[in-house]
Amino acid sequence: MGGEDRLTAASAPLDRVLCVSGFVRNVRLWFAPEEVRGEGSTPDYRFSLANERTFLAWLRTALALIGGGFAVDQFLPDLGRGWRVGLALALLAAGVLCALRAVNHWVRCERAMRRGEDLPVSRFPAVLSLVVAVVAVAMVAVVLLGWEG
Amino acid sequence: MGGTGGTGGTGGTSGAATGAGAGRDPGLQPERTRLAWRRTTLSGTAAAVLAVRTALHGGALPGGVVACAGCCAAWLGLLLVAERRMRALARTPRPRAMAPRLAAAAALCAVALALGAAALVV
Numbered sequence: 438m439g440g441e442d443r444l445t446a447a448s449a450p451l452d453r454v455l456c457v458s459g460f461v462r463n464v465r466l467w468f469a470p471e472e473v474r475g476e477g478s479t480p481d482y483r484f485s486l487a488n489e490r491t492f493l494a495w496l497r498t499a500l501a502l503i504g505g506g507f508a509v510d511q512f513l514p515d516l517g518r519g520w521r522v523g524l525a526l527a528l529l530a531a532g533v534l535c536a537l538r539a540v541n542h543w544v545r546c547e548r549a550m551r552r553g554e555d556l557p558v559s560r561f562p563a564v565l566s567l568v569v570a571v572v573a574v575a576m577v578a579v580v581l582l583g584w585e586g
Numbered sequence: 587m588g589g590t591g592g593t594g595g596t597g598g599t600s601g602a603a604t605g606a607g608a609g610r611d612p613g614l615q616p617e618r619t620r621l622a623w624r625r626t627t628l629s630g631t632a633a634a635v636l637a638v639r640t641a642l643h644g645g646a647l648p649g650g651v652v653a654c655a656g657c658c659a660a661w662l663g664l665l666l667v668a669e670r671r672m673r674a675l676a677r678t679p680r681p682r683a684m685a686p687r688l689a690a691a692a693a694l695c696a697v698a699l700a701l702g703a704a705a706l707v708v
Contacts, residue, residue: 485683493626504629510640522707
């Protein structure tokens with residue numbers, strides 16, 4: 438077990454490259470339903486629908502982040518322009534990442550269910566919560582200190 | 587229905603379940619999924635309304651109007667995708683899994699909305 442751990446720690450950058458190339462490979466799957474349906478066996482329709490609802494929940498999260506970007510721009514008019522645009526763009530970028538990742542995760546889950554494998558685990562929820570926490574703290578600081586940029 | 591199990595439907599008091607509602611999913615999964623799509627369109631509507639507000643607030647400059655039109659187009663695309671899927675979910679008691687293309691289209695609408703937002707904000 439210990440050796441395996443060290444091995445995974447050493448291959449972290451390689452892991453990341455594989456992760457990115459896996460994402461690119463999955464993008465092809467987004468537009469090729471026959472490829473997803475061609476693998477394994479069709480799972481119980483309830484599992485697929487649950488997966489779909491999870492996807493929609495992530496998509497709503499993405500839309501909420503985009504709405505948050507608008508809100509920062511609209512409802513903090515006293516803020517300096519640099520801070521306002523920066524915070525808004527950070528939230529919008531988080532929304533884009535969240536939407537793209539939602540599809541990717543949905544495809545991976547669907548494929549895992551068809552093949553009878555374990556569902557994929559992901560670091561994304563932790564990363565997203567950290568980003569949202571940082572943006573929230575920045576917003577509180579900026580509003581309290583009233584920075585004019 | 588095939589050999590997919592359907593354990594939730596026939597378990598427990600089987601006498602009552604075999605009546606008129608035999609074909610119905612007791613967990614109401616298709617309905618819940620339809621409502622999830624509806625909630626998603628509502629989230630999209632809120633974002634689109636904020637986009638229009640931002641465009642009007644900026645004094646309706648030509649660039650802002652174009653970006654706002656893009657946001658509205660993305661919102662309409664999301665509504666269209668949701669409408670298609672909701673109709674497919676209502677058509678049969680055991681709907682098939684969503685097509686990946688549909689999921690990608692919904693996500694790309696959200697991305698387009700974000701790009702329009704970035705153009706409006708900057």
